[in-house]
Amino acid sequence: MLSTSDTVTPTPQTDIELASISPQPNKQSDPFLVKFAEPYDAENPKDWPTGRKWAVTDVLSATGFNRIMVSTIMAPALSTIAAEFNMNSAESAMALSIYLLATAIGPLAIGPLSEVYGRKPILHASNLWFLVWNLVCGFANSKELLIASRFLAGFGASAIYALANGVLGDVWRPEQRGRSLAVYLLIPLLGAAVGPIIGGFMAFRTTWRWMFWSTSIFQAVMILVSLSVFHETYEPLILRSRAERLRHETGETRYQTADERLQAQAQAHQSPWIVLRRALIRPIRLLVSHPIIQIASFISAFNYGILYIVLSTFSELWTHHYHQSVEISGLHYIACAVGEIAGSQICASLMDRLYHRWTAQPPSSSFSSSQIHTHTPELRLPTIIPGALLAPLGLFLYGWAAHHHLHWAIVDLGIFVALLGMQITGMPLQAYVMEAYPEHISSAMAATQFLRSLTAFCFPLFAPRMYVVLGYGWGNSLIAFLGLGVGVPAPLVLWVFGERLRERARVR
Structure with a gap:
């Protein structure tokens, strides 16, 4: 998607990296260009056996489950931890939410690094980093050590947000986008x-x-x-290994990948450190200067913040207002998990069916053949609208049922509908960003994750006061009205202007 005609000349000021704007040599005219064979290449992750694809996806899914579960697992024990370490309410809230602050910062570095050094080494390094600091949390003997180690554990955990969509984009083709996202999300959605x-x-x-x-x-x-199952999926790194092997076997130094040639061009104008620095600031540059990322991040961040308001306050609703035990109050989170899982599975089926319908529909007199058969990222957007309507409806039901102390099942039904709607909104938005920025999926998703994690960190800080002042009825109604104001117009803006915004991104 992020490519231009042969007339574009890369310069140090180019906003989209050289790999995404420079012309690609043709293998037939250049026998020393190393690329994947067409139509099939066993080393191409998109041509891997289905079992290997699912193995890589499942490793990411299980890893994501654990790291996301850690973000909320200590919520029911906050009062106990606060009493042991003599923490005030702000400090105990910080011990829980600082993990999420770290997941905002981590992907900004980890996403670009995975596009320089590959997905595999970054995954393994983050796994070890997270393990060490999560263990330190368990042995912490002071509130300062607990808060600091939670932050550092969250930094390691954030790699899953930077890597997951990049790996899925490496391995799965667009027609499999819905199913692959649904299977990947199935277990992590349980985590929170x-x-x-x-x-x-x-x-x-x-x-x-x-x-x-x-x-x-x-x-x-x-x-x-992961050490035994996870394989490298990043195409430029796989091709670079093939080129190195050819150079070693033949002694011919002209065997190079398109990526290596582009890097050589860049280094002719810039030092390797400058190239690396540009890679590291890429997510921030995308977030600051690309309206597609800004709008997608805003929608996603709002919904993610609402999710963490629910997760951080739900237990208190049942213990303080419905007078249930801590154990029983935790069981109501099942409604959250079932809502998200149902949303992901429904949306996955809908996304893939619409993809096949739009790309396989026969030409008609009203539309040209290219319009009918060409898939564009904007075709993911209509699926967002049902979710954008369902989520506020669920919040209204949840808020007023809790306000009037109706039966617990009605409250859980409201939460189920709200999170089902949020998930139906979130998945097509992820697919849209992945397909709008195919060369830099990890950096694009890191940019969106930055705002998501910030709202997950900030929203629970004001939620208790909001419910004290407004109550559950008007508090959730306020959130629902804001959700309607954000969730419906924003996708329509991308639908109308998305293609033009992508065209602008190509030539920056």
């Missing part, structure tokens, strides 16, 4: 909701430290699995 459930039982029956020890044991197992 299962965390408080597990944490509630641990807080009641054993020491809170087992929350970190048990997740560290799971992480150690995942390190062993």
Whole structure:
């Protein structure tokens, strides 16, 4: 998507990197260009056997489950931890939410690094980093050490946000986008909701430290699995290894990949350090100067912040207003998990069916053949609208049912509908960004994750006060009205102007 005609000359001021704007040599005219064979190449991740693709996807999914679960698992034990370390309310909230602040910062570096050094080494390094600091959380003997180690663990955990969509984009083709996202998200979506459930039982029956020890044991197992199962998926790195092998076997130094040639061109004008620096600031540059990223980030960040308002306050609703035990209050998070899982599976099926329908529809007198058969990223956007309407409806139901102390099942139904709607909104938005920025998926997703994690960090800080002042009815109604104001117009803007915005991105 991010390419231009042969008339564009790369310069140091180019906003989109050289790999995405320079002309690609033709293999037939250049026998020394190393690229994947067409129509099939066993080393091309998109041509891998289906079993290997699912193995890579499942490793990411299980890793994501653990890291996301850790973000919320200590919520039911906050009062216990606060009492042990003599923490005030702000400090205890910080111990929980600073993990999310780290997941805002981490992808800004980890995403670009995965586009320089590959997905595999970054995944393994982040796995080990997360394991070490999550263990430190379990052995923390002061509030300062707990908060600091939570931040550093969150930094390592953030790699999954930077890597996941990049790997899925490396491995799966557009017609498989919905199913691959649904399978990947199936387990991580459980993480945020299962965390408080597990944490509630641990807080009641054993020491809170087992929350970190048990997740560290799971992480150690995942390190062993990923070392044996996860294969490198980043196309430029795979081709670079092939080129190095050809140069070694033949002694012919002219064997090079298109990426190596572009890097040589860049280094003719810039030092390797400048090239690396440009890669590291790419997510921020995308966020600051690309309206597509800005709009997508705004929608995604708002919904993510609302999710963490629910996750951080849901237990208090049941313990303080419905007078249920900590253990039982945690079970209501099942409604959150089921809503997100149902949304992901419904949306996945809808996305793939619409893709096949739009690309396979026969030409008609009203449309040209190219219009009918060419898939564009904007065709992902209509799927967002049903979710943008369902989520506020669920928030209204949840808020007013809780306000009037109606039966717990009605409250859970409202949460189910709200999170189902948010998930139906989120998946097409992810697919849209992946397909609008195919050369730099990890950097683009890191840019969107920055705002997502910031809202997840900030929104729970004001949520308790909002509910005290407005109550659950008007508090959730306010959020729902804001959701309608954000969720419906923003996708329509991308639908109308998205193609023109992508054209502008090509020539910057």
